[in-house]
Amino acid sequence: MRTDRGERFKVSNYPLILGVYSLLLDADIGSGGTQGKHQNLTHWYARQLSATEFEVQPLNAHHVPSGVRSVLGEMDFLKQYTPEPTYYRIHTVPALETLSRKLKMGEDAFKAxxxxxxxxxxxxxxxxxxxxxxxxxxxGEVYSEKKDFDKLKKVLNTLLGVSEAFTYEHRQKFNQFGISLRKNGHYDESIRYYTKSLEIVEDDENVYFNLARVYYEKGLNDLCVENLEQALSLNPEFIEAQKFLKHCKKPLQPRA
Structure with missing residues (x-):
């Protein structure tokens, strides 16, 4: 899909879901005198991120996008990938609708x-x-509420291994899960969680603030103050952090 044909897409419309595309590659099979070639066809979920950037993600066995996302330039994408609208309509759309329905039912049950x-x-x-x-x-929120530590640890390890879990796209879920960990007393897990987030997004004052709250509840005042100061260095107008820092420093002030 070229942006120079017809009306150009507005920046506010990105990212655009393009659907499923196929990629056909030659692959070597066998070895020596029996070596030959065959063509390998794979299917990918494609989105347009900007006028010149396209994102592809492989489809799994259930026809839904899953796994590592890759970003390509416009020409590379157009030369290598072929649109598969029928595949998208018959296989991927129903699978995504089923997935979305299960997620909604899970969220509704959790809220209830x-x-x-x-x-x-x-x-x-x-x-x-x-x-x-x-x-x-x-x-993860379910196991946090149930205080099922073993299962919670497995889910947390999964999330820590998926960089996408800490991106802006999932910010609401990210915040909800972090709050759930802290409120249910999973302090060490909270620290691992927020520390991992800061490896990916270093300039989020809210993460430093939330990490400070965890350290405060663990009784680690110095680390709490350190993270509050970091949050304020990123956003000096962060009122909650200002109040929290003032509260944390009160015991350090000499008595009159």
Whole structure:
């Protein structure tokens, strides 16, 4: 899809879902005298990120995008990938609708306090896409509320291995899960979680603030102050951080 044909896309419309595209590559098989070539066809979920950037993500066995995303320039994308609208309509759209439905049912059950039903629905979603950030976050919140530490640890390890979980696109889920960890007393897990986030996004004052709250509840005042100061260095007008820092420094002030 060229941006120089017809009306240009407005920046506010990005990213654009383009659908499913196929990639046909030659692959070597065998070795020596029996070596030959065959063509390997794979399917990818494509989005247009800007006028010149395109993102592709492989489809899994259930026809939904899952796994590492790659960004290509316009010419590379147009030369290598072929649109597959029929495949998208018949296979991917229904699968994505099913996945979305399971996630919604899980979220509704969680909000209603039905943790067992929420767990079932999020697990069903993970059966469609085991790398689903939304499903893993949802399941993590369930195990955090249940205080099922072993299962929570497994989900947390999964999330820590998926950089996408810490991107702006999933900011709401990111915040909800972090708050759930802290409120349910999973302080060490909270620290791992927020520390990982800062490896990916270093300039988010809210993460430093939330990390400070965890250290405060663990009784580690110096680390709390350190993270509040870091938050304020990024955003000096952060009122909550200003108040929290003032509170934390009160015991250090000499008595009259």
């Amino acid at each position: 306090g039905n943790l067992d039903e929420a767990e079932r629905q999020f697990i069903k979603a993970l059966m469609i896409d085991d790398k689903s950030v939304e499903a893993n976050y949802g399941l």
